[in-house]
Amino acid sequence: MTKIFSEIWSRAVMTLLLLVLTTATAWAQFVWIGSEGVEQVNTGLDNGSGTSGHWFSYSDNGDGGNSKVVWGVELDYDDPCLFAPVVKACGGISATAALGDGTLKLEYNPYTPFVGVGFNVAGEGQDGDPEPADASAWEGIAIAYTCDVDATLELGLGDVDATIAYANPFVTLPSSTTGNVVRVRWSDIKQPDWYKGTTKVSGEEAASQLVCIKFKVQSEPGDYHFNIYGIGSYDAELPTTPPVTVTEQILMDGDVLTGEIDAPTCIKIADGATVTLKDFSFDHKNFDNAVILFSCPGITCLGNATIILEGENYVTSIMGMYPAIQAGPQGTTLTIKGSGSLTAKTIGNSTSIGGANQQDCGDIVIEDGDIFAVGDMVGAGIGSGYQGSCGNITISGGTVEARGGMGGASIGSGYQGSCGNITITDGITKVVAHYSGMAGVYIGEGSEGTCGTVTISSNLEDVVTSGWDMDNQQEIKYCTLQPKNTAIEGITASDTDGAWYTLTGMQLEGKPTAPGVYVKDGKRYIIR
DSSP states (O other): OHHHHHHHHHHHHHHHHHHHHHHHHHHTOOEEEGGGOOOSOOOSOOOSSSOTTOEEEEESGGGTOOOEEEESSOOOTTSSSTTHHHHHHHSSEEEEEEEOOTTOOOSSSOOOOEEEEEEESSOBOTTSSBOOBOOGGGOEEEEEEEESSOEEEEEEOTTHHHHTTTOOOEEEEOOEEEEEEEEEEGGGOBOOTTOOOSOOOOHHHHHHTBOEEEEEEEOSSEEEEEEEEEEEETTOOOOSSOOBOOEEEEEOTTOEEEEEOOSOEEEEEOTTEEEEEEEEEEOGGGGTTBGGGGTOOSEEESSSEEEEEESEEEEEOSSTTSOSEEOOSTTOEEEEEESSEEEEEOOSSSOSEEOOTTOBOOEEEEOSSEEEEEOOTTSOSEEOOTTOBOOOEEEOSEEEEEEOOTTSOSEEOOTTOEEOOEEEOTTEEEEEEEOOGGGOOSEEOOTTOEEOOEEEOTTEEEEEEEEEETTTTEEEEEEEEEEOOOOEEEEOGGGOOSOOBOTTSOBOSSOOOSSEEEEETTEEEEEO
């Protein structure tokens, strides 16, 4: 009996030990991939403060150098994730190391200018200083990067750095402009040869008291670009090639966009410009592996803008938080017109034509053209995105078909969003507004949203129909606004008298003589 109990106890202890070891192994791994759009590195060793893994930058300024890190996008100084805009736009910590020697102090050892970036492993303590953690279980470090010159990966030890004259254990990362993945064991990371001090720290010892991990660019004065697009423990799976980054194109007055965009680009229309889309195509699916998925609308209006349509045009959003065509800020007007067509589609929480997720935009005017606008999720088809707002929406001509997402109106506000007045005049050929799920309306306020006055010309009729959405496998309903079948009589100019009006409401002086359609006594007449 004792022997049986002993065996059961041994197996229980072994099972518990395996469980502990398995748990330790799970915590022994970490990975961060920039193209996922998250700035903070989840090290798994946070001290409970939630401050670990945030990137920081440093330079030789304290030693008299004038080097600096030049970022390609504006940083968010109001957010603990300071470099989030960089990660989202570039798929990593990407910048230019602008190195300048200045008057460097040579207290410890002669050196060339440097800058660097890094993140804390455990986070800050109550005193605000970063604390150490035991990262031995990582077994080492893997890093995916590009850099114009050789760089170094260094192990930061906090207060210990000064005691070893900043001769921190490091490993050289060879230069690469096409992308490189380097994996190093703790034992491969050593102090520099120039260090002659008595306090020695091996890579394994540094890992057991690790404060931060640093990527350092140190070279002769000049500008050197780098991008850290992945980092993790020794066995972490990292991308082998860098993400495709975004270029910017600003359209000026008179510019014409034609053909298909074959490279990830943020297209912007300058304030006050009139541009033409002529048989133009911009499909985000062409760049599924690009960081552009995190960065910008299909077309952004920087202010007042007019888009003229010629031929067939197709524009999609580049991320769900942005429209296919983003109208300018509040107080501006986006005008769309022309004889061509436009298909505009978005994914996620924004509208297709109008405002982005939780952002505001100005007025939207459609004067002509064949427009097909498809919103998604909780954005409107034309109008505002989720918790965003847009100005007035006016449709005075052309053929317009719009579909909002679940909770967004087809034409109006997105879920919990708002819009100004909506006006649809009888100058249109037809307006089709698809029923959009929870919104409950075709034209006006989305679910839990608000909208100004909706004015639809009395000369338009509303026909509600339904069908089957093959893409989403569900029944859809939509309303069609089109000119009413009013009484029309064929007459000659000499047969008339009284007040005559054009279809736009302008009263004529005397009898109309030119051929056309006119209004008299509430009826339409054709003058032949």
